[in-house]
Amino acid sequence: MDDEFRARIRAGDEGAFAELFRKHGRSVYNHCLRLGGDWSVAEDCTSLTFLEAWRLRGRADPHGGSLLPWLLGIATNVMHQRRRAAWRHHRLMQRIPTPELVPDLADEMVERLEDQERIAVVKQVLAGLRRTDREVLSLCVWAGLDYAAAGAALGVPVGTVRSRLSRARRRLDQLAEKTLAQTGNPARPDRQLPDDRTDAVRPTNRRSR
Numbered sequence: 001m002d003d004e005f006r007a008r009i010r011a012g013d014e015g016a017f018a019e020l021f022r023k024h025g026r027s028v029y030n031h032c033l034r035l036g037g038d039w040s041v042a043e044d045c046t047s048l049t050f051l052e053a054w055r056l057r058g059r060a061d062p063h064g065g066s067l068l069p070w071l072l073g074i075a076t077n078v079m080h081q082r083r084r085a086a087w088r089h090h091r092l093m094q095r096i097p098t099p100e101l102v103p104d105l106a107d108e109m110v111e112r113l114e115d116q117e118r119i120a121v122v123k124q125v126l127a128g129l130r131r132t133d134r135e136v137l138s139l140c141v142w143a144g145l146d147y148a149a150a151g152a153a154l155g156v157p158v159g160t161v162r163s164r165l166s167r168a169r170r171r172l173d174q175l176a177e178k179t180l181a182q183t184g185n186p187a188r189p190d191r192q193l194p195d196d197r198t199d200a201v202r203p204t205n206r207r208s209r
Contacts, residue, residue, distance in 0.1 A: 003063055010057055021050055024068050027143060028075050034138045035079045037123040045082060049075040069145060073153035076135055128175040133168035140165050 008016035028049050033042035052074050053060075060070055126134050132154075139150040140161065147158045147165075154161070 006060060006062055006064065006067070009067065010060055010062060012054070012057055017050070017054060020053075020067060020071075024071055025050070027068060028071050031072050031075050031138055031143050032079060034126075034142055035076070035135065036082070037126075041082065045075060045078045048078045052078060066149075068143075069149040069153040072139060072143060072145070073155070076139075076154065125172065125175045129168055129171055130164075133164045133171065136161055136164040137168040137172070 005016060005019075009020065025046065029042050029046040032045040032049070033039065036042055036045065049071060053071060056074065060067065126137075129137070135154060136150060139145045139153055140147070145153065147161045151158045151161045
């Protein structure tokens with residue numbers, strides 16, 4: 001995206017924002033899904049990301065290439081805020097007596113069971129990583145950003161991105177082996193290839209929306 005398009009974004013051009021969403025909406029959604037592991041959360045946070053992008057449009061760098069790193073940086077912050085809100089909600093709910101359980105018979109959930117089970121396995125593995133390492137893994141491996149773009153999205157130096165990604169890969173291998181051993185699954189997830197743009201834990205990420 002050229003400087004002219006960035007100028008339109010900074011000026012609040014609705015057509016430019018519509019184009020921005022068409023081009024990067026799916027990437028933002030996938031990033032939120034990998035960090036949150038829930039379809040509805042990813043949908044909500046994607047919407048919030050573009051609302052925040054509109055609010056912060058004047059802060060977008062007037063020069064540069066793709067605006068995806070800027071959007072993913074906003075999405076990461078949105079996920080941080082949601083986690084903090086969820087934690088506060090959880091603490092509040094712990095003080096309330098548990099209500100009587102009502103079976104959930106929603107038919108539309110049936111078709112998502114397999115995907116939710118796969119996401120649960122991925123979440124179990126990724127939950128063992130540091131939050132900062134998990135974010136770098138999502139940006140560099142799944143979102144396909146290079147070190148510089150990921151660093152720009154997170155506001156950290158390139159060297160920090162490299163070290164976090166290296167640590168995340170080692171830890172991911174250990175956790176994947178442990179999780180597969182616990183679940184009795186004989187299949188072993190593919191190791192991360194040297195190219196940062198290659199998917200990790202490929203079998204558990206078969207479906208992308």
